[in-house]
Structure formats: structure tokens, C-alpha cells
Amino acid sequence: MDRDLFVASARPRWQELEALLDGPLEDGAAWSALSAGYRAVVADLSRARGVDMPDDVVAYLDGLAGRAHNRLYGTRPRATADPLGFLRDEVPAQVRASWPWVLTSAVLFFGPWMVGMAGAMTTEDFARDVFGAEALRQWEQMYELPTDDRPLGESLTMTAFYVLNNVGIAFRCFATGLLGGLGSAFFLVTNGLFIGTVFGHLIHTGRGANLLGFVAPHAAWELLAIVLAGAAGLRMGGALIATEGRTRLGSLRAHAPEVYRLVAGASAMLLVAALLEGMFSASPLPMGLKVAFGALQIVAVVAWLGLSGLDRR
Amino acid sequence: MAAGGAVRAADAALVDTVAEIDTPERVRFRYRLAGPGSRGVAYVLDLLIQGTVMAVAVALNAAFALFGEVAAGAGVGLFLLVLFLLAWIYGAFFEWLWAGQTPGKWATGLRVVRSDGAPIGWSDALLRNLARGVDALPFLYVVGGIATVMDPRMRRLGDLLAGTMVVVEQGTSLGDAVEVDPPVTEAERQALPVRVTLTPDERRAIEGLLSRRPQLGEARVEELAAMLAPTLAARTGVEAPTALRTLVLAWARATGRDR
Numbered sequence: 001m002d003r004d005l006f007v008a009s010a011r012p013r014w015q016e017l018e019a020l021l022d023g024p025l026e027d028g029a030a031w032s033a034l035s036a037g038y039r040a041v042v043a044d045l046s047r048a049r050g051v052d053m054p055d056d057v058v059a060y061l062d063g064l065a066g067r068a069h070n071r072l073y074g075t076r077p078r079a080t081a082d083p084l085g086f087l088r089d090e091v092p093a094q095v096r097a098s099w100p101w102v103l104t105s106a107v108l109f110f111g112p113w114m115v116g117m118a119g120a121m122t123t124e125d126f127a128r129d130v131f132g133a134e135a136l137r138q139w140e141q142m143y144e145l146p147t148d149d150r151p152l153g154e155s156l157t158m159t160a161f162y163v164l165n166n167v168g169i170a171f172r173c174f175a176t177g178l179l180g181g182l183g184s185a186f187f188l189v190t191n192g193l194f195i196g197t198v199f200g201h202l203i204h205t206g207r208g209a210n211l212l213g214f215v216a217p218h219a220a221w222e223l224l225a226i227v228l229a230g231a232a233g234l235r236m237g238g239a240l241i242a243t244e245g246r247t248r249l250g251s252l253r254a255h256a257p258e259v260y261r262l263v264a265g266a267s268a269m270l271l272v273a274a275l276l277e278g279m280f281s282a283s284p285l286p287m288g289l290k291v292a293f294g295a296l297q298i299v300a301v302v303a304w305l306g307l308s309g310l311d312r313r
Numbered sequence: 314m315a316a317g318g319a320v321r322a323a324d325a326a327l328v329d330t331v332a333e334i335d336t337p338e339r340v341r342f343r344y345r346l347a348g349p350g351s352r353g354v355a356y357v358l359d360l361l362i363q364g365t366v367m368a369v370a371v372a373l374n375a376a377f378a379l380f381g382e383v384a385a386g387a388g389v390g391l392f393l394l395v396l397f398l399l400a401w402i403y404g405a406f407f408e409w410l411w412a413g414q415t416p417g418k419w420a421t422g423l424r425v426v427r428s429d430g431a432p433i434g435w436s437d438a439l440l441r442n443l444a445r446g447v448d449a450l451p452f453l454y455v456v457g458g459i460a461t462v463m464d465p466r467m468r469r470l471g472d473l474l475a476g477t478m479v480v481v482e483q484g485t486s487l488g489d490a491v492e493v494d495p496p497v498t499e500a501e502r503q504a505l506p507v508r509v510t511l512t513p514d515e516r517r518a519i520e521g522l523l524s525r526r527p528q529l530g531e532a533r534v535e536e537l538a539a540m541l542a543p544t545l546a547a548r549t550g551v552e553a554p555t556a557l558r559t560l561v562l563a564w565a566r567a568t569g570r571d572r
Contacts, residue, residue, distance in 0.1 A: 152386065164393050
């Protein structure tokens with residue numbers, strides 16, 4: 001069969017399919033037509049290969065089949081997934097199952113934190129060596145006033161800045177785990193050290209109460225989110241190093257669901273932290289109330305991660 | 314209804330810019346893989362869109378500042394929030410919503426699909442976009458760029474993690490019908506051998522060439538025809554003044570289009 005005969009005999013149905021692909025598919029009949037057209041085109045495609053049609057015909061049919069395939073199968077199934085159940089049960093269960101990674105991440109983050117805090121509280125020079133005098137002055141300025149005296153506009157700006165900054169830290173701790181886990185470790189250690197040093201310095205210079213008033217309401221969610229994101233990053237690094245008989249890529253892919261549950265949990269926690277930060281941290285509520293609320297949040301996070309979804313695995 | 318099945322590096326010896334998909338219908342079709350270039354273009358388009366949104370946010374920010382100090386602070390906060398959404402959510406959101414396409418990918422005809430050709434889900438979209446944090450290192454996607462060059466399917470690290478690849482979805486157009494132009498004259502018909510048979514490869518090459526004749530230009534077509542004409546003439550005994558005419562006549566006789 002020559003090219004023109006082949007094309008002429010099948011072209012009407014190809015054009016029909018193209019028209020379907022270009023427009024919206026409104027009713028069941030249109031979807032059936034798409035499905036039928038797709039099957040006809042893949043049949044034409046294998047026939048075109050079988051009888052050695054020229055490349056332009058095969059390439060055209062490949063493209064058409066690909067577009068029809070994506071339109072047909074690219075429809076998202078009606079939400080059978082249960083995002084709330086996922087967060088309520090599966091994420092905590094995963095956090096507990098991945099406890100060695102979570103623990104490692106926590107040590108890498110809070111260890112340097114303690115060192116920084118202890119150093120900055122002992123000598124003035126420590127914080128200056130870590131940050132430089134100029135940056136230190138900016139930190140001091142930020143916490144010069146207690147939150148109930150700080151202008152509301154400034155508080156709102158600060159809140160948004162912290163959301164952006166801390167989400168960035170958490171996701172970087174996660175993503176750089178693809179470099180064999182080293183990136184995660186690096187960002188966990190440096191950020192732990194920096195934050196610990198700032199805290200230590202602010203406490204040392206008598207601004208501790210102002211700081212506490214701002215961070216207490218959301219700290220539990222935010223800091224543990226960074227730890228979970230770091231754990232997900234370390235898990236990727238671990239999967240790349242200890243492959244357990246798989247290829248490196250296969251090992252990474254095999255752990256992708258675990259990694260996803262950890263990082264999705266971290267993302268949700270960052271969202272909670274951002275909301276709390278916006279509503280409470282910047283607000284001029286009395287200090288005692290904020291600290292009590294913060295303590296309640298610690299209980300909430302620990303209860304969620306420790307107890308929820310116990311029947312899951 | 315999962316589209317799926319094995320995927321193999323198609324004709325590994327020939328080309329590596331193609332991924333072959335086995336569909337549930339037991340047919341294979343091929344995707345052209347998107348390289349760093351076209352993906353870069355899509356990315357720049359997305360950046361332009363993000364830049365536009367950011368410009369609007371800056372303008373809003375300035376407008377907020379007119380309403381006093383609290384509103385000004387809220388305006389800066391809002392701007393930072395927009396920045397956050399664009400930096401971390403934009404890609405994952407659109408790739409989830411539009412089954413693997415951001416606006417930039419849509420405009421350039423690219424789509425993210427799973428390695429087996431199936432559409433990506435929310436978790437794939439989130440993982441591959443969060444991994445931009447490492448692919449973009451140390452600047453301008455150097456890490457991701459190196460990964461796409463080294464990987465046979467041109468995947469960046471985020472794609473490797475999420476099990477996805479970026480394919481070119483844009484359809485190629487069909488060439489024109491093969492025309493015997495000008496038609497075979499009576500004299501030519503008399504001179505042709507009674508019977509001409511073409512191998513499938515020869516027929517395919519000639520048809521491919523003739524259907525692209527308008528785009529290529531006569532000089533180039535003649536040049537290409539000259540690569541096949543001498544051997545074809547020697548084997549079949551078709552003779553004509555030009556190489557192109559030799560191919561046209563041989564093809565016309567073999568397919569019965571010489572009258």
C-alpha cells in the first residue's frame with residue numbers, strides 16, 4: 001500500500017480525533033468518540049509501522065496517539081483519595097516508622113542549636129563571630145520591642161518574611177538530600193547553629209521575652225517541620241547509598257512514597273505554623289497567653305505524631 | 314484505569330531522544346523527550362508569568378501603602394506571600410491541575426508524564442517541584458542541567474525522584490500527498506520497464522522525499538534524490554534526465570500511478 005492511499009483512507013478519522021482533542025469534551029458521547037478514535041489511531045499507527053510508511057506519517061500518528069492518550073488517561077479520577085485521613089493517620093505512622101531518620105535529623109538540627117545557644121549565652125564574641133556585628137544589630141533591632149508594643153504593620157511584614165524564609169529552609173533541607181544526604185545534613189547543621197546562636201544572643205542581651213512572645217505560638221510546628229523535611233532528605237540520601245540490592249535509582253524510587261509522606265507532613269505543618277504565626281505570633285495578645293498557647297501546640301504536635309494512626313502499621 | 318506497562322528505551326542503538334510507551338491497548342507509541350533547550354524556554358515563559366504576577370503584587374503593595382502604616386505592613390506581607398506561592402507552589406499546583414503542564418509547558422507543547430506514560434499525580438508533582446531546590450543549585454539550574462545531559466531520558470534530579478519525564482506533545486504535521494508532478498508522459502511511459510519493484514525502504518524513502526518536496530526546495534530535493542537514483546536506475550532500468558525524475562518514474566510505475 002502506498003503512502004497516499006494509506007493516508008487518504010484513514011485521514012478523516014484522524015481529523016475527527018484532532019477536532020475532539022482541540023475542543024472541550026462535554027458529554028459521554030464525546031468521551032466515547034475520543035476513546036474510539038484513540039484506539040483507531042493506535043491501530044493505524046501499528047499498521048503504518050508494519051507497512052513501512054514514511055517517517056512523517058509515523059511521527060504524525062505518534063504525536064496524535066500521544067495527545068489522545070494523555071487526554072484520555074490524563075483526567076484526574078474523582079477524588080478517591082482522602083487528604084485528611086492521609087494527614088491524620090498515614091503521616092504520623094510514617095514518622096514513627098522512619099524514626100531513625102527523624103531522630104538523626106533532629107540531632108543534626110538541635111545539636112548545633114544547643115551549641116550555638118550555649119556559645120552565644122556565654123560570650124558576646126561567639127554570636128559576632130557567627131553573624132558579624134552588622135547582622136547582629138539587625139536581629140537585635142527586630143526584637144527591640146515586645147510584640148504587644150510593636151506596630152501591627154511591622155508584625156505582619158515580619159510574619160510573612162518568616163513564612164517565606166522558614167519554608168525555604170525546610171524545603172532546602174529536603175531537596176538537597178538528593179546529593180547523597182549531605183546537603184540535608186549541611187543545611188540542618190548550619191540552620192540549627194544560626195537559629196540557636198540568634199536565640200542565645202537575644203536571651204543574653206535581655207531580649208528573650210520579646211523573642212519568646214513572637215515564636216512561642218508556632219515554634220513547635222515550624223521546628224518539627226524542618227526536622228521532618230530534613231528526615232525526608234536524609235532518607236533519600238540513605239536510599240542512594242544503601243541500595244539493598246537495587247540500582248541507585250530503583251532504590252530512590254522505592255523509597256519515594258515514604259519520602260513523600262514525610263515531606264507532605266512537613267508541608268502541612270509549615271502551613272499550620274504560618275497560620276498560627278499570622279494569627280497569634282504577630283498579635284498583641286498578652287505574653288502569658290501566648291506562651292500557654294505555645295505549650296498547648298507542643299502537646300498537640302507530639303500527640304498527633306506520637307499517637308495518631310496507631311492502627312496503621 | 315491506569316495507563317501503564319513497560320517502557321523501553323526505544324531503538325537504543327538509534328536515538329536516545331525518544332521514549333516508547335506500551336499502552337494498555339497493547340500498542341506502542343513514541344514520545345519525543347524534551348531536552349534542556351525546550352524545557353529552558355518553558356521555564357523562562359513561566360518566569361515571565363511569575364514576574365508579571367510579582368509586578369502586580371508590587372503595585373498592590375504601593376497602593377496598600379497609601380492607607381497608612383498597618384496596611385503598608387500588610388501589603389509587604391502580602392507581597393512576600395505571593396513570592397512564596399510563586400517560588401514553591403506554582404509548579405506543583407499547575408502540574409497537578411493541568412495533568413503535567415505549567416502555563417509555560419502548555420505554551421511550548423511540553424508535558425510531564427510518569428515514566429510509564431501515565432499522567433502524574435499530586436505526589437509526583439509535589440516531589441519533582443520541591444526537588445527544584447537542588448536542581449537549581451548552585452545557580453541557573455546547573456545541577457539539573459548536568460543531570461538532563463547525563464540521563465538517557467533527559468531527566469533532572471526531581472524527575473528521577475518522582476519517576477517522571479518531560480515529553481514533547483506538540484503534534485507534527487502530516488506531509489503533503491505524493492504527487493507525480495509533472496504527470497508521466499506517454500513517451501516516458503513507453504520507455505519505462507514493464508515491471509518495477511521497490512523495496513519497502515526504497516518506497517518509504519521516495520515517498521518521504523516527495524511528500525516534503527514543497528518545504529525542501531527543488532535544488533535540495535534533487536541533491537537528495539541523487540543519493541538513491543544511480544543504484545535504483547542500475548537495478549530497475551528506469552532512466553530519466555534528472556535524479557528526481559528517476560525516482561518519481563520508478564515510484565509511479567511500481568505503485569501503478571503512471572497513468
